[in-house]
Every structure is written in structure tokens, then in C-alpha cells.
Amino acid sequence: MIDPKNFIEEVGIDELLETAEKYYKMVSDPTPLMSKPFTFMHEAPEMLQNMGYLLAGLKLGKTMRVLDFGAGTCWFSRYLNQLQCPTVSCDVSETALEIGKELFAKYPIMGDYAAEPVFLHFDGHRIDLPDQSVDRIVCFDSFHHVPNT
Helix, strand or coil, X not given: CCCHHHHHHHXXXXXXXXXXXXXXXXXXXXXXXXXXXXXXXXXXXXXXXXXXHHHHHHCCCCCCCEEEECCCCCHHHHHHHHCCCCEEEEECCHHHHHHHHHHHHHCCCCCCCCCCCEEXXXXXXXXXCCCCCCCEEECCCCHXXXXXX
């Protein structure tokens, strides 16, 4: 058995961040990552249900700025933007954020939107945003990757 606490202490944050970057760099076709939550039939119902619960709990209003922490390829950020909530997509992988930029370019928001999305690389220690610059913070389908919750 692997003890997550010991593993994090032994490996260190920087090595964990590097692992995430290596994962996204190995992806030859990002389409499945960009098409979430509709990538796999068996996962879609639960992901959509969880998204519904999360959106209801966020009590969003149009133009509320949302930090999508652990955004990965930014698919959830795109849906938030579709709801007219500008996003800051934050992730440890610059490659994942580049895929997210591609997602927004290939599949632009329909109708009006509040603002262009922002893509923010996270160094594992500090989120480079001013205090009180977002209205909500969301971490969807990525919290299990956070070493120090």
C-alpha cells in the first residue's frame, strides 16, 4: 500500500507537477480530454449529475468571475463561460492549458459572453491572482490530484 502523505513528502511538489506536465505532453490526440463530460458513455451520467449539483451549489450569477482550480484542458471552464461567467483556468500543466486554449478556439462560446477566458499556470505554491479578484472557486474532477488539500 502507498501512503499518500509519505509519498508526497518523499517525491515533493515539483516532481508531482512535472508528472502532470509529462502526462499531458504524452497525449497525441487531446479530443477525448476536450470533449468531457461526453467522452465516455459510462462516465457521462455521473459527471453530468455532479456538474448539476456543483453548479447549483455555486449559486452563480452572470458575470461572476470563477477560478477553475485544476482546470486541466479547461472543458469545465468552457461550460462556465457558456453560462456567461468569465473564468480563470488554473492548472499545473502548461500543456493542458494550451489544449484548453485550443478547445476555446475550436469551439467558441455561442451567443454573448462576459469576457475572454484567462489561462493561469500554477506553480504548485502560489496562485498569481490579486486577493478578492474572483467571485467563486471551483475544483471539479481534479481535487483528488491535490497533494495538500
